[in-house]
Amino acid sequence: MDATWFGFAAATLTTVSFLPQVWRTLRTRDTKSISLWMYALFTLGVLCWLVYGIYLQDLPMMLANGATGIMASLVLGLKIKHG
Amino acid sequence: MDATWFGFAAATLTTVSFLPQVWRTLRTRDTKSISLWMYALFTLGVLCWLVYGIYLQDLPMMLANGATGIMASLVLGLKIKHG
Numbered sequence A, B: 001m002d003a004t005w006f007g008f009a010a011a012t013l014t015t016v017s018f019l020p021q022v023w024r025t026l027r028t029r030d031t032k033s034i035s036l037w038m039y040a041l042f043t044l045g046v047l048c049w050l051v052y053g054i055y056l057q058d059l060p061m062m063l064a065n066g067a068t069g070i071m072a073s074l075v076l077g078l079k080i081k082h083g
Helices: A005-016 A018-029 A036-056 A059-082 B002-016 B019-029 B036-056 B057-080
Strands: none
Touching: A005 B036, A018 A059, A018 B019, A018 B036, A018 B057, A036 B019, A036 B036, A059 B036, B002 B019, B002 B057, B019 B057, B036 B057
């Protein structure tokens, strides 16, 4: 098996993983056990990955971090709103 | 400014971001608003990044994903335990 598939699986899993969190948070509006600092730092970090991906002109980095950035921002916004 | 710094900032931020979540969850044992599926898929994804980093013999990938993997597993374990 080509090891590159681990890279594709990794990128897909870490990106897609935020979907169930977004869905749960939108549905319940419950953000009590979620750390504000985690989502603040993580969203900023993903934004840096996106900038770095644009600099490298790397499409998978741009797509994965663009999608993750949108989802992490949503959870961050809901955390700020609902506390 | 060298754009590589965006890469370092990105790796540091997305790794370090899990610390406040681990700390909060260990302290409160409250995992109600955290998605089990998010942490299951994310931990598996980080494990794939780690394997891919080992394959590429890339030390930053190994270190960042090793650290993130430990923290994400901790949150996942606490979620499974406390529901």
